[in-house]
Amino acid sequence: MKRRQQKKLSRHLFEATVTADASRVKALLRAGADPEREDSDATTPLYLASVQGEAEITRLLMEAGASSDTESRGAGSEGTPLCAAACWGHRETVRELLAHGADANLREDHGTGWSPLDWANNGPHPETAELLITAGANPTRRPSSGS
Template structure:
């Protein structure tokens, strides 16, 4: 696949993931879209689906080979998928990411940002924080 087609397929995949459209995500993957490739803005499909709490889409992307700890770099879409899901209290999505090996203690922003547990606590998502603690997330200075 040439560079232009890869960019278009990544853009379609991220848009489908952002809208939670599992059928469109699966179609894009069958057509050869790279599950970990960012769109032109730098946003990954896994991050977009995690923000939306689209657990089924997250599962499909992970099964297709998306790296659970990869950082998205799109404007307004920076960070790890686990941090994004934790920030919004999407507990099912957090569970799916953890089940596929996401690191519950990984700080986003290249290791200088917040952990998923810190995001969950800031958002007052007690259930999500408990899932992260059960997965081994360390108690943080954010009051955890």
């Protein structure tokens, strides 16, 4: 696929993700949109879907090849999809991410920041925290200094 066409598809994929248009996301992925391609701010579509609590879009992106543990680096949207969903207590999105292999103990900031459980507890979102613990999140690990 030509680079220009891929860029256009990616832009449309971000738009559809932001507007929570699951049917459009599905169509764009079928047309060849790259579910891993970051936008100009280095934010991934999966991070956007996760922070918004869009469980269906999260699932569609992972089924199309988006990695559940890819850390987004966008300004104001940095971190892992699971941390983003846990931070806001989006339980269905957390379930989808875990079902597709997200690491319940993966810390943000390349392993030095908060874990999904830290974010859920800080929310506070006790039901989300319990879901993470059930999935294997270690409740005794603490963020390293500086976080």
